[in-house]
Amino acid sequence: MTIFQLKLGYSPVRIELCNRYDIPVKADPSDGLHAAVNARDFGTCVSCGFASDRYMELAPICEFPVAAGDYVTVCRCCWQVGNLDYAAIQRSAELVWMPELTQLEINREMPELYAKRSGAEKDLAETAKRLFDIFNERRQQASIKLGANELSHLWDLVGGEGKGIYTLLPEKLDDNFRLWPLDRIIVRVGLSEYDKYPQMADYWQSNKGIFPNDSSSIALTSQDWLERLEV
Numbered sequence: 001m002t003i004f005q006l007k008l009g010y011s012p013v014r015i016e017l018c019n020r021y022d023i024p025v026k027a028d029p030s031d032g033l034h035a036a037v038n039a040r041d042f043g044t045c046v047s048c049g050f051a052s053d054r055y056m057e058l059a060p061i062c063e064f065p066v067a068a069g070d071y072v073t074v075c076r077c078c079w080q081v082g083n084l085d086y087a088a089i090q091r092s093a094e095l096v097w098m099p100e101l102t103q104l105e106i107n108r109e110m111p112e113l114y115a116k117r118s119g120a121e122k123d124l125a126e127t128a129k130r131l132f133d134i135f136n137e138r139r140q141q142a143s144i145k146l147g148a149n150e151l152s153h154l155w156d157l158v159g160g161e162g163k164g165i166y167t168l169l170p171e172k173l174d175d176n177f178r179l180w181p182l183d184r185i186i187v188r189v190g191l192s193e194y195d196k197y198p199q200m201a202d203y204w205q206s207n208k209g210i211f212p213n214d215s216s217s218i219a220l221t222s223q224d225w226l227e228r229l230e231v
């Protein structure tokens, strides 16, 4: 049951352009609060149903959240839908024009598709490659519909360095836009930056992770997506 509606938009606490990579720690819920909310929600995204006992996020459900009751658990993919500023800064997503698929199914399945696309299943690898080609085409379409050039990335659309980061108005993103989660989350620590995604993917594929050993489910899903997108 979906109790949390996804809407493309910026985070409630806006990131200053001069603070391009650093997370505004003061605005983040504490680790204890984070753990309490995740435990209450059984580590399950209240939006898409993705479940993991690590690497989940919190989304506020009221204007001035302070207590556990003011937050719900969401997966990283769902979280960044409402945090386009972070997704742009961390280069972890792109906007696509894709009315055929819902944001929820994209978010729910994409991490497993990334994990299994380079596995032994040749058919799945082929399907995944074709799908990602289509996602790239749709990224270009989204850019053009937003008045940018066809090679624009989310970072350019949201504002880009030196132009102010909040120039893309969420109202321009109608019901046909989706956020395409990438297999990359660039995080800055001190003066260096690293990609956080591989450690998340490794965990989901480990014994404690949530991905099934076989690829039958994601193979069916990706075939279904291809049929819907190629019509």
Ligand SMILES: [Zn+2]
Pocket (backbone or CB within 6 Å): 045, 046, 047, 048, 049, 050, 074, 075, 076, 077, 078, 079, 107, 108
């Ligand atoms: Zn989710």
